[in-house]
Amino acid sequence: MSAATLSTADTDFKADAHITLRGHLRHTGALIRRNLLWIRQDPESMFDALLMPVVFTLLFVYVFGGSIGQALGGGQDGYVQYVIPGMIAMMSMTLSQGVGTGFSQDFNSGVMDRFRSLPIGRGSVLFAKVSVELARMLFATTVLMIVAVLVGFDITSWPGLFAAVGLAAVFASSIMWVFLTLGVILKNAQSVQAMGFLVLFPLQFGSSIFAPTASMPGWLQAFTDYNPLSTLADAARGLMVGGPVAHDLWVTLGWSVAITAVMAPVAIHKFRTKS
Secondary structure, three states: OOHHHHHHHHHHHHHHHOOOHHHHHHHHHHHHHHHHHHHHHOHHHHHHHHHHHHHHHHHHHHHHHHHHHHHHOOHHHHHHHHHHHHHHHHHHHHOOHHHHHHHHHHHHHOHHHHHHOOOOOHHHHHHHHHHHHHHHHHHHHHHHHHHHHHOOOOOOOHHHHHHHHHHHHHHHHHHHHHHHHHHHHOOOHHHHHHHHHHHHHHHHHOOOOOOOOOOOOHHHHHHHHHOHHHHHHHHHHHHHHOOOOHHHHHHHHHHHHHHHHHHHHHHHHHHHHOO
16 A cells, blocks of 8 residues: 555544544535435436336246246245235345446546545445445335336335335445445446456346246255345345245344444445555
C-alpha cells in the first residue's frame, strides 16, 4: 500500500471519528436523495426491476409450470403457489448485484473521488447505496406479486407475505455488502457483473427456488441444504402458503447476520483505502 493511500485512509478515519451518529444519518439521507434523483433522471435504470419479475414469472410458470406442477401433484396452479415465494428469494439476490455494478461505475466516473473529498462519513456512502437498492428490490417484488396474482397466485396470508418480503430484504441487504466489496476491488462494472453471474447462477439453480430438491443427486442435495437461497425460499413458502417455517427462518437470519458481520467491515475498509 502506497504512502498516499495510507495518508488518505488515515484522513478518512479521522474524518469519520469527528462525525456524530446524527451526522452519519443526515449524510446517509442526503445521499439516498441524491441516488433517487439520479434514478429519476435515468428511469432506464429501473428496467431490470420492472421487467425481470414479469419475464421470469411468465417464463417459469408457462414453460415449466405444467411438467413440474404435475410432479408436485397440483398441475400449473400448484406450481404457481410453489414458485412465487421462490421468485421473491431470487429477486433478493439477483437485484443485489446492481449495487456492485453501480458502485464500480461511480468510481470510474469520478463520483466517488468527489464524495471522498467531502467531510462526510465514508460508511454513509455505502449505506445509502444499500438503502436505494433495497427500495429497488421492494419495487421489483411489488411488480412480481402483481404478475403473480394475474397468473393465479392465491395470497392466503397477507402477514405471511409481508414477513417473507421482509426476510428477503434482510438477506438482500447482507448480499449487497458482498457486491459492494466487488465493486471496490474489481476494475470495472463488467467484471463485477461477470463475477456476480458466477456467484448467482449456481446458488439460484442449485436451490429449491424453482423445483423441489428431492430428485437431485445426493451431492447436489447436500449443497442445497447449506444454500441460503434454499432456506430463504422455503421460509418464504412456509410463510406465504403454509408449512414449516422456524428452521429455515432462523438459518436464513443466521446467514444474513454472518455475511453482514464479515462483509460490511470489509467493504467499508476497502472503500476507505482504495487509491
